[in-house]
Amino acid sequence: MQKTTLSAALRCIRQPHRLQSRQPLRARIPHHTIQPSLCRAVHARATDFLPTNIPDWTESQREVREAVAKICVNYPDEYWLERDNDKSWPEAFTKDLAENGWLGICLPSVYGGSELGISEAAVMLQTIAESGAGQGGASAVHMNIFGLEPVAKFGTDEQKKRWLPPLIAGKERACFGVTEPNTGLDTLKLQSMAAKPTPDANHYVLKGNKVFISTAKVAEKILILVRTTPLDKVQKPTQGLSLFYTDLDRRIVDVTEIPKMGRAAVDTNVLNFDGWKVPVEDRVGEEGEGFRMIMHGMNAERILIGAEALGIGYAALRRTCNYVNDRVVFGKPVGSYQGLQHPLAECWMQLEAARLMIYLAARMYDQGSTDGAYANAAKYLAAEATAKTCERAILSHGGMGYAKEYHVERYQRESWIARIAPVSGEMIKNYIGQRVLGLPKSY
Numbered sequence: 001m002q003k004t005t006l007s008a009a010l011r012c013i014r015q016p017h018r019l020q021s022r023q024p025l026r027a028r029i030p031h032h033t034i035q036p037s038l039c040r041a042v043h044a045r046a047t048d049f050l051p052t053n054i055p056d057w058t059e060s061q062r063e064v065r066e067a068v069a070k071i072c073v074n075y076p077d078e079y080w081l082e083r084d085n086d087k088s089w090p091e092a093f094t095k096d097l098a099e100n101g102w103l104g105i106c107l108p109s110v111y112g113g114s115e116l117g118i119s120e121a122a123v124m125l126q127t128i129a130e131s132g133a134g135q136g137g138a139s140a141v142h143m144n145i146f147g148l149e150p151v152a153k154f155g156t157d158e159q160k161k162r163w164l165p166p167l168i169a170g171k172e173r174a175c176f177g178v179t180e181p182n183t184g185l186d187t188l189k190l191q192s193m194a195a196k197p198t199p200d201a202n203h204y205v206l207k208g209n210k211v212f213i214s215t216a217k218v219a220e221k222i223l224i225l226v227r228t229t230p231l232d233k234v235q236k237p238t239q240g241l242s243l244f245y246t247d248l249d250r251r252i253v254d255v256t257e258i259p260k261m262g263r264a265a266v267d268t269n270v271l272n273f274d275g276w277k278v279p280v281e282d283r284v285g286e287e288g289e290g291f292r293m294i295m296h297g298m299n300a301e302r303i304l305i306g307a308e309a310l311g312i313g314y315a316a317l318r319r320t321c322n323y324v325n326d327r328v329v330f331g332k333p334v335g336s337y338q339g340l341q342h343p344l345a346e347c348w349m350q351l352e353a354a355r356l357m358i359y360l361a362a363r364m365y366d367q368g369s370t371d372g373a374y375a376n377a378a379k380y381l382a383a384e385a386t387a388k389t390c391e392r393a394i395l396s397h398g399g400m401g402y403a404k405e406y407h408v409e410r411y412q413r414e415s416w417i418a419r420i421a422p423v424s425g426e427m428i429k430n431y432i433g434q435r436v437l438g439l440p441k442s443y
């Protein structure tokens, strides 16, 4: 019997414009400055599917947008709904990105990467999320895009040769283990330990727990931060933490999935380990310097999570504007009623304001700035604007907003992630309060 869908019962919602056949990523996309004529270009319409005429983007950002869009268009909302319903890893999508050379966008070209900046990586992740993939698509490749920056920056040539090519080719997946159940955002107090059985041993032995570790069910590798010197034996709490990139040895590491609100395609897990032998050659950089190395990539990660959130926000706005244009109640499209139209106009303005901040922070990062104010503020604004947009999306759809078939409830569930991780809104406000406003620390 043919399945009757909710959308079949209503008039058809406009389908996204289908792009032409996909083309491989150029070996390297050169950086260009923005063309003056494009600065005057009219902004994209919120109803368009992955428009490229974003006024402030550079030519290389537009090229990334267009090329990634050509891949994403083959994975419509229905693909992502199925992954979410079945809790199944988006294998075809990640393989497609790998085959087209996207998994090493920020990594060195000598190992197969494209060596582009965070400004381009943010466009890539925004585009993936905005295509309807949401966090299901963005989180599946997030670690590839920037996760191994500490390795690229602080690893030896031998390590980079060993680790980067398989990651870039999509042959290995990696997860990132920082958060712990007993310490939460207080990273410097984390309790997992690594010790050498004897000073000249060629391995460490790891013991501890991690929580909320995304992709650990499918990853072959883990980048993990643990203490090698107890907190009471270091001069500063930032010392004594070490970073390892190693095999996620499932014979020793117990991985238990956490049932969660959304993003079911990508698993999140508790890790327990005791007696996990990790070779010395899998330590990244000097012993005790792990926190400094993690900090190096922190601003970039915030920018990228913010860009992913933005993508969800624009996807929700696109679906909603198309829906309220078509849905007629009381003789008119519901989008003509100001009770719906004005909040959606506010959502667009807030998303755009956050987007300008995200790409400003990205540009500053690419130009060498290590200041965290803009990266933090941009992530916060993007997460909040997206949360608000997803809420309005559901309300504007009425009952259909609550039905999975209309996708906005999935976006809404996924929009929560950027409000919590990798750092919460409260901690961002602490940062701005102390570092920008010059106010006293409360904790």
Ligand SMILES: Cc1cc2nc3c(=O)[nH]c(=O)nc-3n(C[C@H](O)[C@H](O)[C@H](O)COP(=O)(O)OP(=O)(O)OC[C@H]3O[C@@H](n4cnc5c(N)ncnc54)[C@H](O)[C@@H]3O)c2cc1C
Pocket (backbone or CB within 6 Å): 175, 176, 177, 178, 179, 180, 183, 184, 185, 186, 211, 212, 213, 214, 215, 268, 417, 420, 421, 422, 423, 424, 425, 426, 427, 430, 443
């Ligand atoms: C879907 C998902 C995926 C994740 N993936 C990963 C991953 O792959 N790897 C990884 O390492 N981690 C991951 N995380 C963990 C994430 O980074 C943490 O959840 C986040 O950093 C918050 O830490 P916590 O949950 O321990 O909250 P807590 O530290 O327990 O905080 C609880 C609440 O208290 C507030 N709070 C705490 N301290 C202060 C303070 N000083 N001032 C004001 N408010 C404060 C927080 O803002 C929050 O509201 C993931 C989380 C989620 C939800």
